[in-house]
Amino acid sequence: MTHSIKSNLPNTVTCLNLFSGCVACVMAFQARYDLALLFIILSAIFDFFDGLLARLLHAHSAIGKDLDSLADDVSFGVAPSLIVFSLFKEMVYPAYILSLAPYIPYAAFLISVFSALRLAKFNNDTRQTTSFIGLPVPANALFWGSLAVGGHSFLISDYCHPVCLLLLVCLSSWLLVSEIPMFSLKFKNLSWKDNRISFIFLLGCVPLLIFLGISSFAAIIVWYILLSLLTRKGE
8 A cells, every 4th residue: 555655646746737737727718827827836846846756756657757748738838828828819919910810829839839849859868867958848838927927018018019929939939849958957966066057047046036026937047048058158
């Protein structure tokens, strides 16, 4: 009985990730971006702990791996897609593209498609054991959730053209499957020398969290991408 509980505990936490992701989708449909972001954050927490538990309990399984990818695509692929879909529905469309207004929002689901591709690639890419290649799906989801919360009034104003949001969707979709190396926050020890980039990243996050609060995640993800690019250039 004890063995059964241990072997199923990581999958239970993965299911909580999926559940939170489903709730985030509902909140996104209702344009409750603050709650959608909250449940995406919860999904990210569950996503962290299911892997941690699997390692600690030696409870890795093929089913757990597949379930994790399914949960992640809902929580970090479909949920941000629906956030962007709802944003597109709220935006002001200039007269010359008004006829395209019913169709443009569906471009948001590129995020779901490329998130699925990213997850499939990650599961079969042996290069990504200690770092990432391309933007991780939780980071992308947190970016969109935070952007919707912090930038909502601007995004639905006359100052933001729908094409700008469309281009941002295309950029984030490309980043998911790009070959850009991105560092991981996995600490093997607390040495500055071994974790210099991670420490610099975390120090840069502090003022963003202080001044921007929960809506800071978009800025933090941009900082993460820029630092990864700078590190790559430096190497």
